Amino acid sequence: MKQSRKHNMKAGMIGLGAMGIGMASNxxxxxYLTGVYNRTAAKAQNxxxxxxxxxxxxxxxxAANVDIVLICVSADQDVLDMVEAIALTIKPGTVVVDMxxxxxxxxxxxxxxxxxxxxxxxxxxxxxxxxxxxxxTLAMMVGGNSAVxxxxxxxxxxxxxxxxxxxxxxxxxxxxAVNQIMAAGINQAVTEAxxxxxxxxxxxxKVIEVISGGAAGNWFLQHRGPTMTRxxxxxxxxxxxxxxxLKICQSMAKQSGASTTLIExxxxxxxxxxxxxxxxxxxxxLYRLKSD
Numbered sequence: 092m093k094q095s096r097k098h099n100m101k102a103g104m105i106g107l108g109a110m111g112i113g114m115a116s117n118x119x120x121x122x123y124l125t126g127v128y129n130r131t132a133a134k135a136q137n138x139x140x141x142x143x144x145x146x147x148x149x150x151x152x153x154a155a156n157v158d159i160v161l162i163c164v165s166a167d168q169d170v171l172d173m174v175e176a177i178a179l180t181i182k183p184g185t186v187v188v189d190m191x192x193x194x195x196x197x198x199x200x201x202x203x204x205x206x207x208x209x210x211x212x213x214x215x216x217x218x219x220x221x222x223x224x225x226x227x228t229l230a231m232m233v234g235g236n237s238a239v240x241x242x243x244x245x246x247x248x249x250x251x252x253x254x255x256x257x258x259x260x261x262x263x264x265x266x267x268a269v270n271q272i273m274a275a276g277i278n279q280a281v282t283e284a285x286x287x288x289x290x291x292x293x294x295x296x297k298v299i300e301v302i303s304g305g306a307a308g309n310w311f312l313q314h315r316g317p318t319m320t321r322x323x324x325x326x327x328x329x330x331x332x333x334x335x336x337l338k339i340c341q342s343m344a345k346q347s348g349a350s351t352t353l354i355e356x357x358x359x360x361x362x363x364x365x366x367x368x369x370x371x372x373x374x375x376x377l378y379r380l381k382s383d
Contacts, residue, residue: 101125102246103157105150105173106191107134109326110217111163113224114190114250118161119144121249128153155180159246162189166335167197174201174212183209186243190231192216192271192332194339195261198234202260211239214260215247216267220327222314228252232270234263268343271336274328275357277311278374285312285320286381295320315375324372324379331370334361 100123104115107129118124119142126145129135139146147153154160154177162173170193177187187205189198189212198214205212213235223229230253233240237256240247247254257266284307288298299316302308318324337358344351360380361370369376 100159100246101157102159102161103127103147103153104161104163105129105153105177106163107131107138108163108165109221109329110190110224112138113221113226114161114163114229116142116225117227117250118246121246123159123246123249125157126153150176151180153177154185155182158182158185159243160185160187161246162187162191164191165332166191167193167339170197170201171204174204178204178208178210181205181208181210185210186213186239187211188213188215188243188247190215190217192267192336192339193264194343195234195264195268198261198264202235211236211242212260213239213243214263216263217251218267218270219252222327223252224250231255232257232263232266234258234260234265265343268336268340271333272340272354274311274333274374275337276353277309278377279353279357279360281309281312281316282319282375282378282381285316286378289320289382311375315373318373319375319378324369324376326371326373328374329370330361330372330374330376331365333374334358334365334370337361 102118102123103125104127107127115124115127124144126147127135127139128147128150135146150173160177164170170189170191187210202212213233215231215233217229217231219229227250229251231247231251233256240256257263303313337354341351341354360377364376
């Protein structure tokens with residue numbers, strides 16, 4: 092069954108940023124990718140040549156030629172602009188999967204817009220960073236109809252290690268907000284603890300190795316600890332993007348009356364770093380503030 096669907100399903104990718112490029116490459120490898128669209132056309136052209144797929148000049152053109160539209164862009168308005176564009180030409184029965192990190196409200200608006208065209212929508216944000224996108228090991232949290240998810244699953248499996256259906260439209264984005272708040276807390280804890288270790292004149296590689304093997308061990312410590320303590324902050328996840336996500340979390344938390352202490356502290360720290368020109372660095376650049 093999966094084999095026959097593989098040859099019938101045509102996917103198009105909108106958004107070829109750091110995450111989108113890895114995702115598109117894995118979908119192409121699995122044999123689903125028909126074409127790509129990106130606002131910066133040169134980037135789309137280069138990738139299309141590499142993957143031997145078509146470049147679409149407009150999102151409307153892409154939507155008219157595929158069965159599944161995958162979106163990975165930066166912000167809420169970008170998602171709504173893309174959905175508005177593809178709604179002009181989308182065929183009934185097409186599935187649109189948005190893998191951007193936006194608010195649950197935006198996901199619900201997009202779902203409603205597409206429902207008017209008899210097209211289905213899944214909000215399917217991902218976690219795992221640039222490495223996960225490149226290696227096809229992303230964790231995906233999905234909101235929307237479970238039958239639609241099953242229809243899209245073969246394509247989504249090409250770029251993920253784990254797919255979890257979380258509930259109706261908006262649930263994927265709400266789950267991603269949980270992830271982004273937790274990532275902020277882990278960043279605060281790891282950067283502060285490692286700055287403390289440095290102040291104690293401890294051998295940093297040994298600190299990271301021994302703590303990674305115990306109860307306080309975590310992915311961020313293991314993968315970003317060695318680089319941050321050497322003053323290297325090449326982005327796996329850009330600080331300015333996490334800041335944008337935490338602003339979304341802040342507004343969702345205020346609506347529901349949830350605690351925002353950690354969110355607000357991290358937003359303030361990130362704003363300070365962005366003002367100093369570090370917004371395009373990895374979120375581990377928070378170490379700069381802790382080790383001042």
